[in-house]
Amino acid sequence: MVILQVENLSKKYGNFLALENASFEVKEGSVHALCGENGAGKSTLIKMLSGAIVPTSGRFVIDGVESTGMTPREAMNHGIRAIYQEFSLVPFLTVAENIFYGREPTRAGFCDFGKMKDDARALCREMGVEIDPGARVETLGVAQQQIVEILKAVSSKARLLIMDEPTASLTVGETQVFYDIVRRLQAAGTAIIYISHRLEEVFSLCDEVSVLCDGRMTATRPVEDVTRRELISLMVGRDLVESYPESSTAPGAEVLRVSNLENDRLHDVSFALHAGEILGFGGLIGAGRTELAMALMGELKIDGGTVLLRGADYRPRSSRYALTRGIGLIPEDRKHQGVVMSLSVKRNVSLGILDKLSNAAGILSRAREDEYYDKYATELAIKTATPNNLVSTLSGGNQQKVVVAKVLARDCEVIIFDEPTRGIDVGAKHEIYGLMRELADQGKAIILISSDMPELLGMSDRIAVMSAGYLVADLGRGEADQATILELASTKLAMEEGMQ
Ligand SMILES: Nc1ncnc2c1ncn2[C@@H]1O[C@H](COP(=O)(O)OP(=O)(O)OP(=O)(O)O)[C@@H](O)[C@H]1O
Ligand SMILES: [Mg+2]
Structure with a gap:
């Protein structure tokens, strides 16, 4: 079933066309990769879906509801969650407080801190993550903060989860934890848009891939139908030989x-x-x-x-x-x-x-x-x-x-x-x-x-x-x-x- 349908979405900054007539679909339980060079328009596209910026023209349909642009709150209400390239956590609050920020459980009109911590702990367990819900976010490393961002996005039921380079600051081990989270969400029927510059991830994690090149969507394919080399040439518009430059000198003094x-x-x-x-x-x-x-x-x-x-x-x-x-x-x-x-x-x-x-x-x-x-x-x-x-x-x-x-x-x-x-x-x-x-x-x-x-x-x-x-x-x-x-x-x- 198609959860998201994007039709001719465009964004202009002044005279600069950052995104031009992008169209694609995302299905339930599918991980849809969005690839493209730096500045191709990936973040611009997803920010229009999550309500962070307003489209210049075009429309999208989420779960049957048509829109030409939503407020962040409306996007939330339609089950759209986004994790941006830049962190949005509040450093001096705890992990639990960040996860439920703006949606704190209350009792008799007051924030129920006990329940919040228990809920956060349950969520960590469910996702297979080991993080202390009572720890202040500023005491965590970048990788753990990234995981908290993800927990925050998935803590309420998401229909469409958008992730902008979620693994950029993770190492091999943490990336595995993260992959597990993605697979769990996928199994639960969440549709995922996944932006990454790590091509191996596109191939191991994603079902479909759309490519942006200079603001235009140049291809949407099932991942199994495209090779790494083709994907690169779709993105950069030319063939690129992937090799590391050899040293031509012996080490000196x-x-x-x-x-x-x-x-x-x-x-x-x-x-x-x-x-x-x-x-x-x-x-x-x-x-x-x-x-x-x-x-x-x-x-x-x-x-x-x-x-x-x-x-x-x-x-x-x-x-x-x-x-x-x-x-x-x-x-x-x-x-x-x-x-x-x-x-x-x-x-x-x-x-x-x-x-x-x-x-x-x-x-x-x-x-x-x-x-x-x-x-x-x-x-x-x-x-x-x-x-x-x-x-x-x-x-x-x-x-x-x-x-x-x-x-x-x-x-x-x-x-x-x-x-x-x-x-x-x-x-x-x-x-x-x-x-x-x-x-x-x-x-x-x-x-x-x-x-x-x-x-x-x-x-x-x-x-x-x-x-x-x-x-x-x-x-x-x-x-x-x-x-x-x-x-x-x-x-x-x-x-x-x-x-x-
Ligand atoms: N507020 C703005 N004002 C002017 N130009 C902008 C603004 N925001 C983005 N742009 C431009 O729009 C283009 C697309 O930017 P975008 O952030 O969507 O790229 P991206 O594909 O996410 O790249 P990256 O992989 O580097 O994150 C870029 O050329 C960028 O400079
Ligand atoms: Mg970006």
């Missing part, structure tokens, strides 16, 4: 030496990084990889151990200081650390180099700023209506490209990429891979933190594995495979459990 680094989260971490190499960091979420990056950037205090940068003592005090010494970070959390939402796309790119673009009197040269912007925007194919638009109007993946451009413009000697391709489409992913390798070949030293196994294995010259704050292995290219890394990643956890 040692650039960074970290010895016995200690703080609350890191224990006795030691490694060396050379010019011209990409050192991958594997591990589960919470293993300390981001903390290590933050420590090197001077954003987390270091209690013990030493860091040598080109043989000289390096004691980072702030990320500004790290940048002046030539260490740059492309952070995992682009929304809070990467871009300034209230500034233009162009200014976000030039933000770190305003000094370089100004004359002795401190006056900014607009021409030089444009020149820099054009160089990186072209190299990374940043898609924006104009460079003067606010960065907040860019699609998720294009915001990530802006962060990459900003750090590249600083011309650092050591560049740390923390989950650099999260939320980025296949085409742009390969551009970023090409760029990372090019930087390494130019003699830069690169650290790649990634939870995407194929990417970690494909891009790294060596792979360091972290577990519970320890660096437990340093593997050469030939020694690493997915099973080995996953096993090493849980060594310290297994030991800790054994001790209890």
Whole structure:
């Protein structure tokens, strides 16, 4: 049975047509994938269904009810639930309070906290999830927060559940938990629209796939009728060879030496990084990889151990200081650390180099700023209506490209990429891979933190594995495979459990 029927839905932002005459259907109990490059119009489409934005023209029919645009409340009442790319949780409330936010159970006119917690616990059990309903959301990691978002969406009966890149911040183990949830919902008859840049998910989880290319829906097919290669070419409009760029230089001199680094989260971490190499960091979420990056950037205090940068003592005090010494970070959390939402796309790119673009009197040269912007925007194919638009109007993946451009413009000697391709489409992913390798070949030293196994294995010259704050292995290219890394990643956890 068809639950959702979309007919000629369009959305214009000013003169810019973000979505043009999209039509497709979603059936009960089916998982319908929505694929397309960054900026193709995926989020725009689903936001019209959930009532977050108003369509410019067209209509959709949900469960027999026709609409040319709903308010969020109406969409809710018709059983439409959406999980967006950006989190919508209230950090200082508990898991239970977030799940039932706006629909709290009451007794005699007051919120019944006891029942709310019990309901949340029952829901967790039903979905096979282990999260404390009484924990405050801000104390949870990104992955667990994502699970809470999902629980919130499914806590009241959903007819149509829309998920915009739900697994972008999950690692292999958590993704399995999430897949189980999707299958349970599917079995219960919920229709699901699923947006993902991870193509393996489309093939393992979805029944049908619709492809958006530059705002137009170019195909809708049963997943079993399409190959990975066809799907990619439908999305990017050309054939794309999926391979990782080979290194063309041998590693050079040692650039960074970290010895016995200690703080609350890191224990006795030691490694060396050379010019011209990409050192991958594997591990589960919470293993300390981001903390290590933050420590090197001077954003987390270091209690013990030493860091040598080109043989000289390096004691980072702030990320500004790290940048002046030539260490740059492309952070995992682009929304809070990467871009300034209230500034233009162009200014976000030039933000770190305003000094370089100004004359002795401190006056900014607009021409030089444009020149820099054009160089990186072209190299990374940043898609924006104009460079003067606010960065907040860019699609998720294009915001990530802006962060990459900003750090590249600083011309650092050591560049740390923390989950650099999260939320980025296949085409742009390969551009970023090409760029990372090019930087390494130019003699830069690169650290790649990634939870995407194929990417970690494909891009790294060596792979360091972290577990519970320890660096437990340093593997050469030939020694690493997915099973080995996953096993090493849980060594310290297994030991800790054994001790209890
Ligand atoms: N408020 C807005 N004002 C102007 N343009 C916008 C606005 N919101 C989105 N756009 C533009 O509409 C286009 C489609 O954006 P959308 O967010 O739907 O892309 P997407 O397919 O979800 O991409 P991603 O995979 O990167 O999340 C983009 O070019 C984007 O810059
Ligand atoms: Mg999007």
